[in-house]
Amino acid sequence: MMDVLSSLDITFFLLTALGALVGIIFGAIPGMTATMAVAVCLPLTYALGLEHGLALLLGLYVGGISGGMVPAVLLNIPGTPSSITTTFDGYPMAQRGEGERALRICIVASLVGGLISAVVLFWFAPMLAEFSIKFSYVEKFLIILLALSVIASMSSNMLVGLFSGAIGIWLSLIGTYSLSDGGNGKTRLMFDFMEPYLFEGFSLLPVLIGIFGISTVLIEAERGISGGLKGTNVEVSKEKRFSLSVFKGGITNLVRSSFIGTFVGMLPGVGGSAASVLAYTQEKNLSRDSSQMGKGAPQGLIASESSNNALTGGALIPLLSLGIPGDSTTAVLIGAFTLQGIQVGPLFIPENQDTWYVMMAALVFANFVMFFLMFYAIKHIAKVVLVPKYILFPIIVMMCVIGAYAINYGIMFDVWTLLIFGIIGYIIQKIGLEVAPLIIGFILGGSAEVYFVKSLESFGTYSIFFTKSPIAVVLWGLIAASIALSAFIGFKSRKRGMRNVS
Amino acid sequence: MKTSRLTFGLVGSAFMASLALAPIAAAADGPLRGNVRVVIGSTSTGGDTYQNASIVVDALSKKLDLNMKVDAVGFSSAYRALDRDPRGNTLMIFHDQSYLGHLYGVEGYKDPFTNYTVGPTIAINPGNAYLVPKDSPYQSLDDIIKAAGEGKTIRVAIQPGGVSEIGYTALKNAIRIEHPGAEDNLVAVNTGSQSDKNQLLFDDQADLINGSVQANEQYTRLPESDQKAMRFIWLTATSETLQQAPENGLGQTDRATLLEYAEPNVKVTMGGDKNFAFDKEFFFLYNKKMNPAIIKQIDDTLEEIYAEGAIQKVQKKSFFIPDFKPSSKAQSHLKEKADRYETIIESINK
Amino acid sequence: MESGTTSPLSVSIDFQTSHLFFPHIINWTIGLLFVLVLVFRVVPFLKKVKRGERALPFIGESMDGFRFVGTLVLLVAYFYLMSVVGDYFPYTGYGFLFTSIGFLFLMSLLYMHTRTKRKIIVAGINALLAPALAWVVFAKLFYITLP
Incomplete structure (x- = not known):
C-alpha cells in the first residue's frame, strides 16, 4: 500500500490531468477518437514507466470518450462513434439555443457514468468477468439484436426506419468476411475492381463523419449558406439555464444507463457504440414519457452520455481480469502493458495489486478532471456556433479529413469514404430515408453477422437462439418488450397525430 | 485593422517557424532519404507485429538519423502502399503470415517471394501455443493423435488461413501419416480473436485451441476447478529458439517448463524422422523496384545495431527472440521454410 | 448435436x-x-x-447550384490534390498542409455572401493559421501520418 501512495506523486496527477485535457480535445474534434489519442501517446509511456504511463493513457481514455459530446451537441457530428445517440437530442437542443445547457447535462451524466463504472470495476471485476464468459456467440447476437430493436422505436416511420436500418447493415457487410473475426476472408457485395480499396470495407469513423459532417455541409451549401449556424442566441433565458433539477426523476435513467454502459463495455466484441444505443433504447422504452426523445429531451442526453462514459470502467473489466480488451481503446491499452513486459490475464489483479490501485486512482481522478475542465470551459466552447459558417465549415471539413485519414493510420481511401458517404447522406435525407437507423445498422451489422453465422455454424439449428441458455431467454424477453413498446408508442403517437389533424 | 495586421504577422512567422521545424531530408547521407514510413501487416497497435516493428524501427531511426514511423494499416493496405512507392520511403514489416496466407489461398495474399523483395529477419515470437482445458483427458499431443486414430472427433479452435492454422495442418498431417484415413477426425472450428477461441474452450465447443504463451500463461495457473483453467499441450517453436528465451520464461512458467511442450519432447511427424516446428518470424518486405543500395544500407545498419547488443535486451523483455539475418540469408531461409510448409498444406488438401 | x-x-x-x-x-x-x-x-x-x-x-x-456544385468540385479537387502533392514530399504532411491552405481559402470565398476586404483578410488568415496549427500539432507533435 505504501508503494501505491508513493506512486501517486505530483507527476501522476499532472499526467492524468494532461491526459484528460488532450483526450477532450481529441474527442471534440470530429473524427479524432479516444482510441487514436491513446495510440499516438502509447510510445510516450515507454519513457514514463508503467504507473505514470497508465495515468496518462487513462486520462486520455476518459477525456476522449467525453469530448465526443461537444461536436455531437453543437454541430450534429458525433465526435466519437459512441456519442452518436447524443446527437439525437443534443443538436435539437442546441438549435433551440440550449447548447450550453445540453452540454452541462452531458457532462454531469458523463461524470456519474464514469464513476459508477469505476466503482463496479473496483469491487466486482473478477466476478463480472466470470459472468461475461457466459455470453457466447448466441447471447452476443441477441444483445446486438436488442440494440438493433432501437431502430423500430426511434424512426418516425417504422417501415422506412427498418428499410434504412437494413441498408445500413448491407453497407457494413461490404468487404471481406474478416479472417480476424473468424470468417473465411472472402470478399462480397462488390466488383473485382473495387477490391484494392474496399478489401476491408468502409471504416466506421469516416462513414460516420461523412454522413453527419460532410452531408450537412452539402445540404447547407445547397441552401446557399445562411449567416450564423442557427438562431445565434447562445445567451439563453433564465428558465433554460442548466440546473441539477433536470436530473430529478432521471436518477433511474442515469443509474440504469450507467450500468448498461458498464455491462456492454464488459462484453468483448460487442463494441462500444452499442452501449449508448442500448441505453437510449431502454430509456425510450421504459421511461414514463419518451415522446420528446429525439426532439431535444434531456433524458436522451443522460442515457447516452452516462452509458458511453460508463464504457471506460466496463471495458477495463475483461482487460484486467481476462486479458481481453472490451473495446478498441483498451485493445491499444494492452500495448502499454506488453511494452513494459507486464502480462494481463486472469491473474493480473492479484499479482499486480499496486498497479491496480494506481489505475483505479487515475480513472477516478481523470473523471473529476474531465468534469471540472469541461464544466467551466463549456461556456466558451459553446460559442463555437457563433463563428460564421464561411470560416467554420472549411475548418470542419479539414478536421474531418485529418480524422478520416488518421483513423486507420494513414489510408487515403478513408478520405474518399468521407465524400462517398457525404453524398449518400445527402441523398438519403433528400429521398426521405432515415439517417439514424441507417447508421445504427451500419455500426452493428458486422458483429451481428459474425455472431449469427458462428452460432449457426457451431449448433446447426436456428432453435439454438431460443434454447441456448436462460440468459438467451431473458434477452428474448427484452427484445420482445422493446418491439412491443415501440409499436405501442408508435400507435399512440399516430392516434394523437390524427386527433390533431381533425 | 491594426489587430488583424498583428495577427497576420504572428501567423506568418508561426507558419515559417513550423516549416523550419521540419527536418531537412538532406541531413542523412545514405540512399534512404526523407521521412520513412514502415507499414505493418496487422491493424493492431497492441499486437506482436507492431511491437517488434517499433522496437526495430526505433533503433533504425536513431542510427540513421531519419524520421521513421510505424503504421498499423493491415496487410491489404500495406501492400497497396508498398506497391505504389519504389523510392524506399515506404517499407513493410510482416511475418510468416505473408506466405502462409498465400499458400492457404486466402484472398488478397500475393506470393511475397515473387511480388516483393524479402528483407532481413528481425525477431521471432516463440509463443505460438496449443492449449486444452485443465481437466481435459488429453495429457499430451500423443494422446490426441492416438484418440483421433481411434475415431474420436477432436475440435480445434483456430483462426483460418495462416499462422494460427499451420500447427493444426501439421497435426492433421501427422495423424494422416500415423493413422491413415483418420485425419478427418481432427476438425477445425474456425474463429477469430483470442477471446473467441478461449470462449469456445469455456463453452466446451472446442477440445483444443490455438493461443499463445503471452496471452494464455495466466490461465494455465488457475486451479483446475476454475472453468477458465487451461493447460499448455504444445508450443510450435523450435527448442533451439526457446532455449534463447529468458531463463525465467514468462509470468511464472520458466523456460525449462516451456521446453517440455516443444519439440523434441513433443513429436509431430512430417514423415520419416522429420519433426514439425514453427517459429513465427518477423521480417522486412520491400518494393521490388527499390534501390538495392537501400537494402544494403538497412542490412548494414541492422548488423551494427544487433552487434551492439542493446536491442536484444529490449526484445527479450517482451518475450521475443532476437533473430537477425541479412536479406540474402533471410530470403533463402524463408523460401526454404515456405516450401516445407507448402508440402504439408498440399498433402492435407489432397 | x-x-x-x-x-x-x-x-x-x-x-x-x-x-x-x-x-x-x-x-x-x-x-x-x-x-x-x-x-x-x-x-x-x-x-x-x-x-x-x-x-x-x-x-x-x-437550390443554390453554384455553392452546391462548387462545394463538390472543391472537395474532389482537395482530396485528389492532397495525395498528388503529398507524393512529392513523402510522409511529411506537406500535401495536406499546402492543399488545405488553398482549400480553406477558396471554400471561405465560396460561402461568403458579401466579400468585404476585411472578411477576405480574416478568411486568408484563417486559411493559413488553421492548417498550419493542425499540421504542427498532429504531424509534428503527435507524429500522425498525414498525406
Missing part, C-alpha cells in the same frame, strides 16, 4: 461460402422492405405529387 437434423430449423453452413450466408438474408430483407416501402410510401407520395401537394426531391426543389 446432429440428432435433430430433420427439424425444419436445422441449417448447415459451408465455411467456404459462409461469407454469403448473412448477405443473402439481408438482400432478401431489403428487397421485401423495398416492396413494402414502394406500396405504402412511394405510391401515396407520387399521388400527392400529382395532385400538386408535394414536390419531387432534387427536381422540384430550388
Whole structure:
C-alpha cells in the first residue's frame, strides 16, 4: 500500500490531468477518437514507466470518450462513434439555443457514468468477468439484436426506419468476411475492381463523419449558406439555464444507463457504440414519457452520455481480469502493458495489486478532471456556433479529413469514404430515408453477422437462439418488450397525430 | 485593422517557424532519404507485429538519423502502399503470415517471394501455443493423435488461413501419416480473436485451441476447478529458439517448463524422422523496384545495431527472440521454410 | 448435436461460402422492405405529387447550384490534390498542409455572401493559421501520418 501512495506523486496527477485535457480535445474534434489519442501517446509511456504511463493513457481514455459530446451537441457530428445517440437530442437542443445547457447535462451524466463504472470495476471485476464468459456467440447476437430493436422505436416511420436500418447493415457487410473475426476472408457485395480499396470495407469513423459532417455541409451549401449556424442566441433565458433539477426523476435513467454502459463495455466484441444505443433504447422504452426523445429531451442526453462514459470502467473489466480488451481503446491499452513486459490475464489483479490501485486512482481522478475542465470551459466552447459558417465549415471539413485519414493510420481511401458517404447522406435525407437507423445498422451489422453465422455454424439449428441458455431467454424477453413498446408508442403517437389533424 | 495586421504577422512567422521545424531530408547521407514510413501487416497497435516493428524501427531511426514511423494499416493496405512507392520511403514489416496466407489461398495474399523483395529477419515470437482445458483427458499431443486414430472427433479452435492454422495442418498431417484415413477426425472450428477461441474452450465447443504463451500463461495457473483453467499441450517453436528465451520464461512458467511442450519432447511427424516446428518470424518486405543500395544500407545498419547488443535486451523483455539475418540469408531461409510448409498444406488438401 | 437434423430449423453452413450466408438474408430483407416501402410510401407520395401537394426531391426543389456544385468540385479537387502533392514530399504532411491552405481559402470565398476586404483578410488568415496549427500539432507533435 505504501508503494501505491508513493506512486501517486505530483507527476501522476499532472499526467492524468494532461491526459484528460488532450483526450477532450481529441474527442471534440470530429473524427479524432479516444482510441487514436491513446495510440499516438502509447510510445510516450515507454519513457514514463508503467504507473505514470497508465495515468496518462487513462486520462486520455476518459477525456476522449467525453469530448465526443461537444461536436455531437453543437454541430450534429458525433465526435466519437459512441456519442452518436447524443446527437439525437443534443443538436435539437442546441438549435433551440440550449447548447450550453445540453452540454452541462452531458457532462454531469458523463461524470456519474464514469464513476459508477469505476466503482463496479473496483469491487466486482473478477466476478463480472466470470459472468461475461457466459455470453457466447448466441447471447452476443441477441444483445446486438436488442440494440438493433432501437431502430423500430426511434424512426418516425417504422417501415422506412427498418428499410434504412437494413441498408445500413448491407453497407457494413461490404468487404471481406474478416479472417480476424473468424470468417473465411472472402470478399462480397462488390466488383473485382473495387477490391484494392474496399478489401476491408468502409471504416466506421469516416462513414460516420461523412454522413453527419460532410452531408450537412452539402445540404447547407445547397441552401446557399445562411449567416450564423442557427438562431445565434447562445445567451439563453433564465428558465433554460442548466440546473441539477433536470436530473430529478432521471436518477433511474442515469443509474440504469450507467450500468448498461458498464455491462456492454464488459462484453468483448460487442463494441462500444452499442452501449449508448442500448441505453437510449431502454430509456425510450421504459421511461414514463419518451415522446420528446429525439426532439431535444434531456433524458436522451443522460442515457447516452452516462452509458458511453460508463464504457471506460466496463471495458477495463475483461482487460484486467481476462486479458481481453472490451473495446478498441483498451485493445491499444494492452500495448502499454506488453511494452513494459507486464502480462494481463486472469491473474493480473492479484499479482499486480499496486498497479491496480494506481489505475483505479487515475480513472477516478481523470473523471473529476474531465468534469471540472469541461464544466467551466463549456461556456466558451459553446460559442463555437457563433463563428460564421464561411470560416467554420472549411475548418470542419479539414478536421474531418485529418480524422478520416488518421483513423486507420494513414489510408487515403478513408478520405474518399468521407465524400462517398457525404453524398449518400445527402441523398438519403433528400429521398426521405432515415439517417439514424441507417447508421445504427451500419455500426452493428458486422458483429451481428459474425455472431449469427458462428452460432449457426457451431449448433446447426436456428432453435439454438431460443434454447441456448436462460440468459438467451431473458434477452428474448427484452427484445420482445422493446418491439412491443415501440409499436405501442408508435400507435399512440399516430392516434394523437390524427386527433390533431381533425 | 491594426489587430488583424498583428495577427497576420504572428501567423506568418508561426507558419515559417513550423516549416523550419521540419527536418531537412538532406541531413542523412545514405540512399534512404526523407521521412520513412514502415507499414505493418496487422491493424493492431497492441499486437506482436507492431511491437517488434517499433522496437526495430526505433533503433533504425536513431542510427540513421531519419524520421521513421510505424503504421498499423493491415496487410491489404500495406501492400497497396508498398506497391505504389519504389523510392524506399515506404517499407513493410510482416511475418510468416505473408506466405502462409498465400499458400492457404486466402484472398488478397500475393506470393511475397515473387511480388516483393524479402528483407532481413528481425525477431521471432516463440509463443505460438496449443492449449486444452485443465481437466481435459488429453495429457499430451500423443494422446490426441492416438484418440483421433481411434475415431474420436477432436475440435480445434483456430483462426483460418495462416499462422494460427499451420500447427493444426501439421497435426492433421501427422495423424494422416500415423493413422491413415483418420485425419478427418481432427476438425477445425474456425474463429477469430483470442477471446473467441478461449470462449469456445469455456463453452466446451472446442477440445483444443490455438493461443499463445503471452496471452494464455495466466490461465494455465488457475486451479483446475476454475472453468477458465487451461493447460499448455504444445508450443510450435523450435527448442533451439526457446532455449534463447529468458531463463525465467514468462509470468511464472520458466523456460525449462516451456521446453517440455516443444519439440523434441513433443513429436509431430512430417514423415520419416522429420519433426514439425514453427517459429513465427518477423521480417522486412520491400518494393521490388527499390534501390538495392537501400537494402544494403538497412542490412548494414541492422548488423551494427544487433552487434551492439542493446536491442536484444529490449526484445527479450517482451518475450521475443532476437533473430537477425541479412536479406540474402533471410530470403533463402524463408523460401526454404515456405516450401516445407507448402508440402504439408498440399498433402492435407489432397 | 446432429440428432435433430430433420427439424425444419436445422441449417448447415459451408465455411467456404459462409461469407454469403448473412448477405443473402439481408438482400432478401431489403428487397421485401423495398416492396413494402414502394406500396405504402412511394405510391401515396407520387399521388400527392400529382395532385400538386408535394414536390419531387432534387427536381422540384430550388437550390443554390453554384455553392452546391462548387462545394463538390472543391472537395474532389482537395482530396485528389492532397495525395498528388503529398507524393512529392513523402510522409511529411506537406500535401495536406499546402492543399488545405488553398482549400480553406477558396471554400471561405465560396460561402461568403458579401466579400468585404476585411472578411477576405480574416478568411486568408484563417486559411493559413488553421492548417498550419493542425499540421504542427498532429504531424509534428503527435507524429500522425498525414498525406
